[in-house]
Structure formats: C-alpha cells, structure tokens
Amino acid sequence: MNAKLIFGMTITLSLATAMPVQADSKSPYLDAKTAAIIKRDFRDKGIAKADRVNQDELQVACSKYRDDMPDGTNDMPNRTKVNLEEKQLKSIKWPADGNFVGDWKAGEKLAQSGKGMTWSDKADEPAGGNCYNCHQLSSKEIAYGTIGPSLLNYAKKHGSREESERRAYGHIYNVKAYIACSNMPRFGSMGILSEAQIKDLVALLMDPESPVNK
C-alpha cells in the first residue's frame, strides 16, 4: 500500500455532540460525523485490520465524486481527474525485463478465482484475479459479470501487439492511471497481485490460444 496518504486522522469531532443538523447532501458536519462513525464502528478481523478504512487521496476524491459512470453522471472536475491519474501512473512498476507476457493458462485460473484479502482469506494464500466477477473473458464461461466491459477478442482491439500488451499490463497494475475512479482495483499498486501474476493475466488477454481470443 504505497502512496497511501492517511486521511481522517485529524477528525476530532465528538460523536456525542448533539447538534441540530440540516441534513442534506452537502454538509461538512455530516461528512465529518460519517468519517468518525466509520473509524469507530469497524474492527480488526482476520487479515482485515481496522486501519483499512483509512482512505488515500484517490479514495477520498472518488467517494466524493463519480467518474466513469455508465449513465454519464460524471461530476469530477477534469483537473482533479488528470491530476489523480498522473500520480497513479507514477506508481506503476513496469517489468524490468521489458516482457509483459506470462502463461495464459495460469492467467485463466487466476481470472476464475475470486479469493484474496477478505477477512476469511489467509495471509499466505495468493489472491485471485477476480476477473470473471466483472468481465466476460470466454465465450464458453456463462458465469461472468458485467460491471466491467467484455474483454472478448482483446488482442484484436487495442492496436499493435506491443501497445496492447503494455496497455493491458498498465490497466491491471493500476487502472486508476487511466480512469481515476474506475470500479476496478489497483492490482499491482495495492500489492494484490505479483508482477508474475499480472503477466499471466496479460497472456490471457493477448494469447491467440486463450479463450479470450478464441
């Protein structure tokens, strides 16, 4: 969790304070009270420690504004968005060997697994990619989600082979470098998947033999 700025640490508002409120959508009082409640009402369980509720700069901004909404209700100022994306791009660690592609079969297994980082997961078990939860990646697998776009025929859709590989790696490593408030996790930047695992997923997207491109 590099690049994690801890917000919400300075809130000193007492929850016991009874204060007449005008409850509406723009209320600094309610924002502060919500933050204090969240800090107080969540606790450690398994590997999920209470400090996970502390937001970084991106999470704060994306809780306040919506961006990349399918219904077009984007209300984040463009300057904020560009600024956030530039910072996120810096957190991407590109492969030192210049190779983006691993084993697509290992990638398919990762894509099917929804495990990782919940309080019922174990610390020493590697996380899955959770890909099918939100994306279609095979015309044979009927249990795929639609929160994200279908990735069928990915290899044919994103320019030259090199560009596509680099794009795929970057999006999996930290999608927020491209879409500030995307629903997708920052798999590399947040330490969810290793470089090798991300390469396996790039292979799943790019290999002509993988179900994505069949």
Add this chain to the structure above:
Amino acid sequence: MGNPMKIRAAVKDGVTEVKILMQHEMETGLRKDADGNLVPACFITEVKAQHNGRTVLEAQFGQSVSKNPYLVFRFKGGVAGDKITISWVDNKGDTRSDETAISA
C-alpha cells in the same frame, strides 16, 4: 426425535395436493467440517404419507436429496377436514411424524 415439519394439504376438484417441508440436515457423509473431519452421514431414508390411515405415497431417499427435503404430490379423493399424516425415518433411526387437516 426430529424437528417438526410443515405440511400443507388442500383439496380442489376432487384432487388433494400435499406439500411437505421437512427439517433435516441430509448430511451426505462426504462433506468435511472446518477442521477437515468428515461429517458422518445423516439423512432421511424413508417417508410415508397417509390419508386417514391409508398410505398415499411412499418415498425412499438417498444422500442426494437436499437439506430440508421438500415434497409435493397429489392423490384423488380426500375432503376438507380429513387427516394427512407424514412420517419419516433417518439412517440413524430417528423418526418424526406430523399431521394436518386437509383444507378446502
């Protein structure tokens, strides 16, 4: 002694429809608990449905019947107020019997 079941029996146009929901774990004997130990098999093996004492359906179950078994069947005859009795036995010899009256 097993837990109570839910029985609904209703007659329409001379046919009585009986719906039964039984409370039973229906353990297959193949499942492991959180500690990795096999949970011993425990499942209903036989069910009998009677209308005023006459058998109207007999069933035998294996491990593949779902937890809290559900059963629907129909028989000719039966009038409102008649007694429907459902009984089961499991592989450990536990039994349960409940009854209800047919409604119109």
Add this chain to the structure above:
Amino acid sequence: MILMERRNALKAGGSFGLLALFGAFGLLKSGIALADWNKPAFTSKTMDDALAAMGAMSPENNSVFIHLTVPEIAENGAIVPVTVVSSLPKVEQISIFVDKNPNVMAANFIFPEGTEYMVTTRVKMGQTANVVALVKADGKFYRTAKEVKVTAGGCGG
C-alpha cells in the same frame, strides 16, 4: 392459515409421548410395511449399476410420456428442483438420479392406486450433470434425462 399450521406443528412438537408412540408403532409397525430401502441402488456409483440394482437393465427412452421438469441453470447446486410427471398407465414407481453425483440415486417414490403420477422434490448436484427420471409402469421401465448447469455463485470471495 400459516399461523394455524405453525400452531399445529408446535403442538405436535410438544407432545413427546404421543410422538414416541408414533415413532415406535405408527411408522414402523403400521401394518402397511414400508418397502425396503434399496441399499445396492442408493450406494451405486454409476447409472448402469443403479439401474441394474433397480432391476431396470435397459429402460426404454421416452420423453413423451415422462415429463421431467428441471431448471436449465441452477444458481446453487444445493437445491435443484425436480418434477416428474408420467402419462403412462399403471405407474408403480418413479425414481430420480443425478448421473455425476457420488451416489447417483437420489430418491424413489412408490405410488399406490389413486395417487397421481407426479412428484416434486429437490436434489443436490455437485456439478453440471444430467438429472435422470426412471418410471416403472405395468412392470416395464422407461427413462428420460435433462441436463442442469450448475453455476459458480456470487463473487467467489
């Protein structure tokens, strides 16, 4: 209505003595003895073995007179609803199998005269498999089958 049923069930639950009596004499020695639990059939690992144990070596395929209703997709394999209706005359029994379960035979139903040739129940399925219905009518066996896809539920987290 629901309340009344609940009361009946609770009342039944409360009268232990009566139930013990039911258990000992009502069910097991009711005069109309239950057919024996067919152990060879219920412990068969393959359809062929199970059919042999039921005395149904080569049942005739018939999806016209046996109407098998199952969902095409089951959101969870723990409950798969199955309804079998037969329009054959003189049905004696209807059996339900899941061809890829560890023990393939799920249930067997025996129909006395006057009971309609239909039954609904729910079975467990470990994976995508065929649900098979076997009907014995007038001494002969008939079968039909349908595939049920068992899907990965939720987000697997």
Add this chain to the structure above:
Amino acid sequence: MNTSNVSKVVMLLALATSYVAIAAEGGVSDSDRIAQYREMISDGNPADFDEMAGEELWKKPGGPKNASLEKCDLGKGSGVVKGAYAEMPRYFKDTDRVQDLESRLMTCMNTLQGIPEEEIAAKPFSTEQKNSDISTLATYVVGQSKGIKMAVSVKHPKEKEAYEIGKRIFNYRAGPYDFSCSTCHATSGVRIRMQDLPNLNVAKDAQAAYTSWPAYRVSQGLTRSFEWRLNDCFRQQRFPEPKFASEATIALTMYSAVNANGAEYAGPGLKR
C-alpha cells in the same frame, strides 16, 4: 382410432411442442433461466422453521430475569410485532437513537431479560453448529410484516441524519480494493458473475432487494439476517468487520430501507 394411433398423435403433438420450445430458446437469456430457477424454488422456504423457532423464543421466559420478550416495544407499542419491521429502522425515545431490528431486539433482551448486550453481540449470526437467538428472533419478527407496505420514516431529525450518514457510508471507498457499496450497487442492469446486482439508489431495485431479506441462503443452509447481509458485503468489499448493530450498520440499513419504501415487505426470502 385404436390405441397405437392415439399414441402417435400424442407423440406428434409432443414433438411439435418441443420444436416450438427449441425455436423459442433463442430469446431466452441466462437471467431468464435464473429467474425460472428462482421461481421453481420459491415455494417451500426453510426460513419458515426459523419463524416458528423465533416465535417460541419470543414467548419463552429467559435470561437472568426469566422474562419473555412479549412486552418488547418495537416501535408500535409494547408487544406489537405485526407490521413493526415495515417501519424500521426508527427513532426510539427511550434510547434516544435510531435503531434497526437487531439493535432494538438487543435492547429488549437486555432490559426485559437482563442479558448483557456484549453477550448478545458476541453471537450475532447463526452458524452451521448453532442458530443465533437474535437472528432467529429477527426472522420471526420480519415474518409478521409480510404483505405490509414499507413505511420507514425520516421525519425525526435523527432518522434523517441516519439516512444521510448511510448514504455517505454507501459511497465510501476504501480498503485494498478501493471498493464501496456503490461499486456494485449503484448501476442498473449489471451482474457479478451470474448474479444480477440491485441498484440500491433506485426504488425498484432497492424495493425488490430489501423486502426479500432476511433470507434462507441455500448455499449456506441457514437463514440470514439483514445485519449479516451487510457484514458479508463488507467482507467482500475487503473492509474490516463492521461492529454488530452499530451506528454504521444501522445508518446503512436506514438508507436501504427508506429507498425501499412503498413496496410490500415479502420476506423472509429464499436465495441461492
């Protein structure tokens, strides 16, 4: 016509029917198939057993004070269970705060029966080994609102405030995956894996979702409360655990319940 002719006709008719069925199949989506599955299992809900057990618990004297919960005030007066859930969460004068059903049950178990709240909160959810009393009681209480229209008030300032805080928690992104409730529940017509996701900001979806909880969960073989539903959402959000019946979970419940107003309560439900 002899018998063999009759069977030929029947055979032809059946073939024709199955042909029509196959032809129509092109228009059947997986969502339709799942809807068909849910319809097929909708009768015979094992949650009925928890309703029965909950009613027994409600009426049975227990706790250090050996008292029943029959005098518990769920908001419609002492002992009134019918329709109470359809108006919860709500503001309670005696505790001077907004409470959801489980929170209120905890208050009653504490004041009427003398059971310490920590003891109740330590066993909030049923497990394979043992049903949780408070969860079973909740199943009974919600069943007494079946068919009654959801009418959760935001008239009291604290009710309005709970709703507004709930909305903020709903949109609060955090944790290693950057998830909030809204990641999955603020867009219409999407699904995760095979499951359709309700857009809880929209009345139609919020109504269908909220009024079907608590529910018997087929995959777990247990009846699950609304507090459990929220708890497990946070688990999958990769959050730490929300404290049982805390201000945070009550506020989120308030947000969901108010958005479901106007719909007939239909639980306890039956889910995959």
